[in-house]
Amino acid sequence: MSVDTQGTDLVQLVALLGAAVIAVPISKRLGLGTVLGYLAAGLVIGPYGLRLFTDPQAILHVAELGVVLFLFIIGLEMRPSRLWSLRGEIFGLGLAQVIACGALLTGLGIAAGFAPAVAFIAGMGFVLSSTAIVMQILEERGDTATPAGQRVISILLLEDLAIVPLLAIVALLGSHGSTGEEHSRWLSILIAIGSLAALIAAGRWLLNPMFRILANVQAREVMTAAALLVVLGAALAMQVGGLSMAMGAFLAGVLLSESSFRHQLEADIEPFRGILLGLFFLSVGMSLDLGVIARHWQTILLAVIAYMALKSLGIYVVARLLKADHAEAMTRAALLAQGGEFAFVLYAAAAGAGIFTGEVNAMLTATIILSMALTPLVVLSLKWLLPPPTPEQxxxxxxxxxxxxxxxxxxxxxxxxxxxxxxxxxxxxxxxxxxxxxxxxxxxxxxxxxxxxxxxxxxxxxxxxxxxxxxxxxxxxxxxxxxxxxxxxxxxxxxxxxxxxxxxxxxxxxxxxxxxxxxxTLESAFTFGAAALEGLGVAPERIADIAENLRTRDAARLAAQQAGGLLSAGRDMFVTKPFKPEPEPLTVPKRESRALNKEAESATAEPAD
CATH class of the missing domain: 3.40.50.720 (NAD(P)-binding Rossmann-like Domain)
Structure with a gap:
């Protein structure tokens, strides 16, 4: 590689990091969340901004690994029993929402003059919400573990599963139904089932023994490499089988969720997940084709508004029919109103199969990206649309x-x-x-x-x-x-x-x-410290003497601080000196109060609980 090329690569790397470091804190400070900051930064440094990058799709393919790692970590939190308990939400609520929204958006496309096949693929692509954006917002709000958050995750899982039959439908609509192609489709289905079975078998019988062997080696970098190998290997297995990479990573996480190495795996993966997920949002911002928007801005703007409004209506109605309250239904509609990253895959397949023209693909892709960019703002608007929660009286x-x-x-x-x-x-x-x-x-x-x-x-x-x-x-x-x-x-x-x-x-x-x-926390801290000494084998008499001495010292310092007017001590301070056999007197003469105050102020302390 030439020096100039190396310099160019370094400039692009610095640009990516610099854009994120500058834009994301500003966006967060303005209350817009991190996602919108990443998208805006990507637009600025992309082909239609400073032109530091001319091929955002190449970055997007790498950055999709951020979504893969994110789903793996979510899978680690989903024990099989917990996932089984969500089967009603996944295949009931999720399927109902996909069918309802798909029907509404397909009808909208037909009403707009699209051919039925084009309207169906365009609408179903928009039905598949952005797992990356929704999960990031849920994480920032601290809602991933709440019942409402779990229902949203269940819907996202069903939508990820839906990409498989949708791609099969695209292949069917784009083919002429020859015997060879039908045989190829059946072969693809068998390969997908085989890949899924192989992944489950590996997770059940191979992964835990492998990590046990590597843990005995006591090489941290090897464990990190093994964690990445498991995630990327599972994603590759699903991709070879024609399934979603993210779904493969999620399944690998579920299979390891009851492993004793779960917390270590999560700690190893987390730094890569954060960086790559940010890179994904940056690349999505770069992919926004301003040229297409300039040529068809009225159509694209109308499509964004109509698709988001109609999908939100479908989500709200399904949520209310399935017993969600108004606030949860509105929140779910705002979170899931956008199209997602799997729409890029579906639209690209439709263009390759001849269902979409290149221009239609570009317009629909721009619609998806704009809807993703608007999602943080739609979620923020809930503050004005919903009354603030009031505590029950x-x-x-x-x-x-x-x-x-x-x-x-x-x-x-x-x-x-x-x-x-x-x-x-x-x-x-x-x-x-x-x-x-x-x-x-x-x-x-x-x-x-x-x-x-x-x-x-x-x-x-x-x-x-x-x-x-x-x-x-x-x-x-x-x-x-x-x-x-x-x-x-x-x-x-x-x-x-x-x-x-x-x-x-x-x-x-x-x-x-x-x-x-x-x-x-005073008495519990004394008891805890005494128990720790007991665990180290210190004699009970010695522990009692130490406790008595520390109580006396603490009371003396407190009396000295009270007498001296030292009211600014916001920490529970203890002496760091070794234990003295004779305790300090509880009644402190005035001449010694200043010295004790000085000792109390300079003592090393930990913050109060």
Whole structure:
């Protein structure tokens, strides 16, 4: 390779990385998501921008591996039992949506004047949503593991499967039905079945022993290479069989989902997945043919609007018929309204079979790309189309309230604390503002009242005048402080026992004069550290001495910080010195308080939980 060619390759590589590094953070900062940033960057550096790349299809073929790796990681999260539990969504919901949307878009194409075969292939190509874009948006929103997200994934899996019969239909529509071609089609079906069976057999009997042998070698780079080999090998097996590469990678992930090497595989694949998926979006942006758009902009714009609107309508109707609520149906329609990367494959096959002309293929491809680019904006528009979710409300009914202890906040901290009181027969009135938590607590026999502890009327209704102790177990510092101030102002004689967030919060509570405070992680951290020493074989007497010394030191520092007005300590700090046999006194003379303050400020600490 010549030096000039090498320099050109390096310029293109730097351009790809630079475009992503610049465009994606800007897009993310504007609230548009990462996908739109990648697409815009690809358009800028592509053939119709700065012309740093003239053949985006070559990059697209490599970048499709990003989608393959993404599906492999999704497969690792889908155990066979979990996938089996989704069979209703995959072959029920997914199939219903594909058929309904396919019928609507085919009818639209026929109404627009296309021949039935052209209208069918054009519409079905648009039915196949973009797995890469939808999965990226779901991941950014943190919805991949939610029930609604799982239903979207099920639909995407069915659409990936649908590419196989659609390609067979294209071959059938494009052929003249000769005996040789019919024999070839049957042979292709047998090869596809054989490839699928071989992949399942390899995943069941070969992969785990292979990774066990490689793990014993203890060469990290070999394990990474093996992970890539499994993913790309599975994709190749499916491609040879005429199936989807992404589906092969997904199946390989499912077969390894119960392997003890699952987490290692995911860690090895993740960096490659992220880079290649970004490259895929960049190459899609480069592939947008602005020349075709300039010549047929009215037709393409109308096609994008009509196809997306009609497909969204079909998705919404199917979702509502299958018992989804309005918000989930709207979200699903926005996520899946676009065409996807498998449409490129289907349209290219249709052009090769003579069903499409080159110009029609270019126009439909541009329609798909524009719909993909619009998807992040459509999803963002849901903020205005859907009302913000409001927490479920319960009636504030305090009939029977008024125990000796009023507990405000009944989360994980409050529930454990309440068990001590209830074990002694102490009457506890618990209030919380989380409706779902209240329902969950009622299933275990706890009576928790719905109410906001920062409201004076709620405190009176909960019987605070009859309470000896108010236990404030809320988990937000600002809420806790507001409740403390309200109670001290209106009910100054009630005892306040308060859950503290960290050391700084403890100092503020001590300044307010609460009767008792406890950092939420302090005792569990002491117990954890003691258990770790026990696991290392340290004698129990020694562990007890260390614990006592650390408690005394911590109390002394806290007293010194309180006396010195050091209220800025936002971390739970412990000494890093070796244990001293004699503990420091709990009462700290004033002359030593500054030294202890200095020690507390300089001590190495980890952030509070």
């Amino acid at each position: 319960l009636d504030e009914d305090f009939d029977g309230a008024g125990g000796r202890v009023l507990m405000i906040g009944f989360g994980r901290f409050g529930q454990i604390s309440a068990q001590f009181l209830l074990a002694e027969g102490v009457d506890v009135t618990a209030i919380d503002s989380d409706a779902e938590m209240i329902r969950a607590a009622s299933r275990f026999g706890f009576k928790v009242y719905f109410g906001d502890g920062t409201r004076l009327d709620v405190l009176r209704a909960a019987g605070i005048e009859r309470s000896q102790i108010v236990a404030i177990c809320t988990d937000k510092q600002e809420v806790t402080d507001k409740i403390v101030e309200l109670i001290q102002s209106e009910f100054p004689f009630v005892q306040l026992y308060v859950r503290s967030y960290d050391r700084g919060h403890t100092l503020r509570l001590l300044k307010k004069g609460v009767n008792y405070q406890m950092r939420e």
